Amino acid sequence: MPEEQLFKTEERVTRAEITEALRDAADQIESGSVRLANDTEKRTVTVPENPRFEVELERLTDSETGEQRYELEYEIRWTK
Template sequence: MPEEVLFKSEHTQDREAIASYLRSVAEKLEQGGSITLKAGSESVTVEPPARPTFEVKAEREGPADGAGELSIEFELEWDEDSDGSGGSGGALEIE
């Protein structure tokens, strides 16, 4: 299935600003509301279901000697026509 990017924003920020964005998303999830992403004239609103799939991934891209780029990715996934009741794997812990 081809991927369609509905919205993308990428820029360097300090850790406090990133934490603020993540808190805003967490609050919207707790409230059960929609999430609107905006940057300049672009925006998209999504409505995550009550139980989306939550994927967390730590990656290293680049040479095997460790001189590449590190990333942590947080992703919510759901089928547009589903209630989000799927998912598998062990419980996530963040320390």
Template sequence: MPEEVLFKSERAQSRTEIAETLRAVADKLDAGESISLSAGEQSIELDPSERPEFEIKAERETGGSSEELSVEFEIEWTPGAEEDGPVSVE
């Protein structure tokens, strides 16, 4: 499936600034509210489903004389998809 980037922001920030951004997203998720992202001319509002998939990935990229470490957090859902209800056995 082709991928379309709807919003992207990448810049150096302090650990405190990163924590504030993650905390703001966590607060919106906890409250069941939409997440609004904006940077410069870009903005988007996203409304994750009630039970999206959550992925945490740590990576190491090596090449030449340097290496780069990263941690990625991804929340993924299908818009309009029905939520899986509880399983019942009768």
């Protein structure tokens, strides 16, 4: 299935800023409409009443340096 990325943002922020963003996202998800925005683009999407929700924690190891990093992902997905 071809993938089309519609929006992405990534930046280093404090835990407090992440918490604020997740609380705002939770309020938007509860209302059924989520607005995504950065400096160059804006998107709004309607979230259905019963989407699939996935939480994933991964530990990744750099093959060259052996350095480990963690990724914690919250994913909401649905079909149209």
